[in-house]
Amino acid sequence: MKxxxxxxxxxxxxxxxLGGTLAVILLTMLLRWGGPQREGAGDRLILYCAAGLRAPVxxxxxxxxxxxxxxxxxxxxxxxxxxxxxxxxxxxxxxxxLSADELYTxxxxxxxxxxxxxxxxxxxxxxxxQQGNPKNISSFEDLLSDEVVLALPDPDHAAAGRVAxxxxxxxxxxxxxxxxRLEQHVVRNQRGVFKPTVNDVAADIxxxxxxxxxxxxxxxxxxxxxxxxxxxxxxxxxxxxxxxxVSVLHSSRRPTAxxxxxxxxxxxxxxxxxxxxxxxxxxxxxxWADRPEINFFCGAVSRRAMDPIIAEFEQREGCVxxxxxxxxxxxxxxxxxxxxxxxxxxxxxxxxxxxLYYLENVKDWFQEAANVSDxxxxxxxxxxxxxxxxxxxLVKPGIRVAVxxxxxxxxxxxxxxxxAKEGLYDALKEKQQQEGEVVxxxxxxxxxxxxxxxxxVDAAVAYITDVMANRDDVDVVRIESSLNLAVQPLSIxxxxxxxHLIRRLFRHIAHSPEAFEDVGFQFLLDELPAVEATESSxx
Numbered sequence: 001m002k003x004x005x006x007x008x009x010x011x012x013x014x015x016x017x018l019g020g021t022l023a024v025i026l027l028t029m030l031l032r033w034g035g036p037q038r039e040g041a042g043d044r045l046i047l048y049c050a051a052g053l054r055a056p057v058x059x060x061x062x063x064x065x066x067x068x069x070x071x072x073x074x075x076x077x078x079x080x081x082x083x084x085x086x087x088x089x090x091x092x093x094x095x096x097x098l099s100a101d102e103l104y105t106x107x108x109x110x111x112x113x114x115x116x117x118x119x120x121x122x123x124x125x126x127x128x129x130q131q132g133n134p135k136n137i138s139s140f141e142d143l144l145s146d147e148v149v150l151a152l153p154d155p156d157h158a159a160a161g162r163v164a165x166x167x168x169x170x171x172x173x174x175x176x177x178x179x180x181r182l183e184q185h186v187v188r189n190q191r192g193v194f195k196p197t198v199n200d201v202a203a204d205i206x207x208x209x210x211x212x213x214x215x216x217x218x219x220x221x222x223x224x225x226x227x228x229x230x231x232x233x234x235x236x237x238x239x240x241x242x243x244x245x246v247s248v249l250h251s252s253r254r255p256t257a258x259x260x261x262x263x264x265x266x267x268x269x270x271x272x273x274x275x276x277x278x279x280x281x282x283x284x285x286x287x288w289a290d291r292p293e294i295n296f297f298c299g300a301v302s303r304r305a306m307d308p309i310i311a312e313f314e315q316r317e318g319c320v321x322x323x324x325x326x327x328x329x330x331x332x333x334x335x336x337x338x339x340x341x342x343x344x345x346x347x348x349x350x351x352x353x354x355x356l357y358y359l360e361n362v363k364d365w366f367q368e369a370a371n372v373s374d375x376x377x378x379x380x381x382x383x384x385x386x387x388x389x390x391x392x393x394l395v396k397p398g399i400r401v402a403v404x405x406x407x408x409x410x411x412x413x414x415x416x417x418x419x420a421k422e423g424l425y426d427a428l429k430e431k432q433q434q435e436g437e438v439v440x441x442x443x444x445x446x447x448x449x450x451x452x453x454x455x456x457v458d459a460a461v462a463y464i465t466d467v468m469a470n471r472d473d474v475d476v477v478r479i480e481s482s483l484n485l486a487v488q489p490l491s492i493x494x495x496x497x498x499x500h501l502i503r504r505l506f507r508h509i510a511h512s513p514e515a516f517e518d519v520g521f522q523f524l525l526d527e528l529p530a531v532e533a534t535e536s537s538x539x
Contacts, residue, residue, distance in 0.1 A: 043254060044071045045261055046093060048082040050100040050159060051197035052215070053244065055222045056278040057098065060271040064264050072261065078157035078197050079104045086113050086249070095252035096262060100159035100198075100216065101242040114247035116259060116504055118266045121280035122241035123216040125164045127232040128205050128225075135211045140178060140236050143212060144185050150192035151201040151213035152182070160198045163242055164214045171236040178236055205229060216242075221279025244280065256318045264288065266500070287497040293320040294498050294505075295343055297331045299354030299410060300446045301375055301463050302488055305516040306352065313508045319501065324348075327409025327444040328358035341365055341495040349496035350505065354410030354445070355486040366491035368529040372509060373521040376464040377414060377484045379477035380452045388459040389477060391419060395427040400438035402451045402460035403428075410486060411445040415461045418483045449474060468520040487524070503531070 049057050054076055061072035075082070079099040086092055086108070097114065099105050100123070108114035129137055135148055143150060153161035168179035186192035192210060195201045201213040202220070206228045220231045246265055252258045265271040267288035276282050286292070298306055303325045310321045324331070331351070338347040351366060353359040359369060381388050387399060394401050404412025419425040432439035438457060442448050448460040453473045463486065467474055478484075490509070492502050506528055513523035 043069075043257055044073055045095045045252075045254065045258055047072050047074045047096040047098060047246075047261075048086060048094050049074045049076055049098045050079045050082070050244075051076040051199045052100055052158075052160065052219050053098060054199070055224070056271075056274040056280070057265070059274045059277075060265055061261075063270075064261060068260075070257065070261070076197075078154070078161075079159035080162065081157045081196065083108060083111075083113075086251075087111060092249075092251045093253060094249050095254060095258040096246055097249055098244070098246040098265075100244055101163055102245055103162070104159060105245040105247050108247050108249075113249055113251070115250055115255065116248045116262070116507070117245050118248075118262045118500060118504075119283050120244045120246060120266050120285075121272065121275040121282040122243055123218045123280050124233075124241045125160050125167070125214055125237050126217045126220065127212055127234060128202055128215045128220050128229045129212045129232055130205060130208070131228055131230050133230060133232065137212050137232055140234055144181060146189070146191065148191065148212060149210045150182070150186055151204045151210040152186055152192060152194050153198050153201055153214055154194040154196055157196045158198055159242065160201075160214060160216055160219075161194075164237060167237050167239050202229060216279075218275075218279035223278075241281065243283075244275070256316060259317055260290075263292070263501075284499075286500045289498075291318060291320060292498055292501055293322060294349040294496070294502060295346060296321050296323045296350050296352070297335070297348035298323055298325050298352045299328045299331070299358070299488065300325045300444045301354045301410070301465055301486065302352055302373070302521075303446070304465065304469065304519045305373070305521060309509055309512050309515050313505055317501065317504070321505075325446075327404070327412075328354045329405070329408040329410070329413070330443065332358055332362050335362055335365070341493060343493075343496060347493065347495065349493050349498055350490065350502045351493070352488060352490045354488060355414060356489055357413055358410055359489045359491060363491075365494060367494050368503075368531065369489045369491040370506065370527075370529040371524045372488050372490050373516045373523050373525070374485045374487045375521050376478075377411070377418065377486060378462065378464050378467060378479060380449050380460045380462045380467045380470075380474045381458065381477055382452055382455065383473055383475055385458065385475065391422055391424055391479060391481075394419075394459060394461070395424055395431055397431075397437065399459060400457040401428070401431075402440045402442060402448050402457040404445060404448065404461070405441040405443050408443040409445055411448065411461065411463060412441065414483070414486055418461075418479070418481055421481065421483055463520075465520040488521075490525075503528070 065071055083104050097108055105117045155161035155165040165179045169177040171178050198215040198219045202215050202225045204210045205213050217231055220229045246262045248258045248262055266285050268285035270288045272282035272285045314321055338345045341347045343349055403415045406412040406416045416425055431437050445463055445466055448462040449466045449470050451457045452460050453470050467476055492499055510525045516523045
């Protein structure tokens with residue numbers, strides 16, 4: 001009887017274990033294959049797309065689906081109309097927003113709707129007419145003729161309308177600006193109509209419903225219009241072109257997948273040729289990579305701040321950041337040995353120096369530098385020790401000292417400069433040669449404070465950030481000098497093929513001041529560096 005009871009309990013236990021195992025397997029399968037967060041084959045991304053860009057975007061999206069099995073569901077409309085929809089629908093599951101002008105991507109960011117913005121191509125507003133220009137329209141005044149019926153993109157809905165209004169309003173002709181005169185011709189004289197998108201304007205011209213209208217130069221080049229329309233360029237609308245860009249939205253449940261498609265759309269060897277084919281002037285885009293890799297040389301002083309930032313960036317972008325931390329003397333020497341600044345041979349795509357001193361040595365290889373942070377230079381001493389209270393105490397007999405090696409790391413070079421200004425550097429070097437004295441030089445700032453903690457030295461000249469990590473064991477002696485700061489600049493290599501990816505890393509760093517401040521830095525990156533003109537294919 002008892003044995004049957006034990007057997008029953010064993011059966012119940014095995015049933016419980018087996019049932020639990022099956023539940024775990026089922027849950028894993030649901031998360032892997034059916035969960036809403038999954039990013040992989042069979043996923044769908046929702047793109048809100050400016051109607052005038054439909055042709056190139058559909059072409060790229062079709063190739064993307066064939067290559068990766070991800071469907072791009074697109075909703076079309078005027079750039080402003082789509083932005084208003086995104087603002088109103090707080091529960092939108094949209095992943096991406098592609099606008100015809102940078103004003104709308106900037107607004108999307110300011111409104112808290114957009115996270116990353118990837119630039120794509122340029123376009124300009126023009127006057128579209130039927131092939132052969134039957135009404136002989138060649139000037140702004142020709143548009144106001146009673147013989148000309150116009151179609152205009154509504155500036156409250158379409159980007160082309162807003163841009164045209166902005167430029168024509170700036171081109172004042174007497175008492176009335178040119179946009180007002182155009183609007184009067186359409187509204188008061190009833191010689192035209194407003195349309196929600198440039199495609200609607202172009203379709204009316206093609207059908208002969210109107211004689212002319214404002215569209216993008218790229219609209220005229222689209223397959224559905226290129227055989228029927230031609231463009232007339234007016235000096236009154238000449239200005240820097242509008243920048244088409246795609247935003248990854250905060251509402252996206254699949255931001256990494258959305259970024260993957262956005263990178264594909266804006267890649268120089270994937271999406272950009274399609275935009276060029278359809279009449280837009282593409283930017284100088286990044287080279288395509290399914291999982292891009294960038295080489296990052298980072299001065300050792302910034303490691304504790306940068307480690308969590310890089311980890312977050314890699315996860316969101318779906319990229320790999322090959323980070324090498326070391327003394328900047330070592331890092332810049334390594335750069336000099338890499339022929340042709342080749343990333344394939346390990347040259348950095350991006351460099352965060354410990355101080356401006358070392359970026360200056362390699363500045364011809366880099367661009368778009370920005371100061372990220374600064375770190376105070378201090379003297380670290382054992383907790384409670386009062387042997388050292390100033391720089392001059394470091395040269396006293398019997399005081400064991402650790403400093404950076406000037407030719408290998410920034411802290412060494414800055415310590416040499418600091419002590420030379422105070423007239424103490426020669427005395428420190430002489431002390432180093434004396435028997436029984438301890439003056440050790442370290443190849444990296446990270447190696448200085450540990451010598452204080454272990455009692456190997458009585459003092460070390462170090463960054464406050466390295467001392468903060470050991471505050472339970474080390475006291476700080478402040479140095480009164482104008483040279484007691486190291487400024488950390490970040491810069492992009494001219495030879496990098498992933499400059500836009502790195503610019504997004506810049507932005508990720510700019511939004512992470514606490515990562516630096518928590519470990520003792522003062523954060524400086526309040527604005528991003530301007531993109532160099534040579535990096536743009538501005539038409």
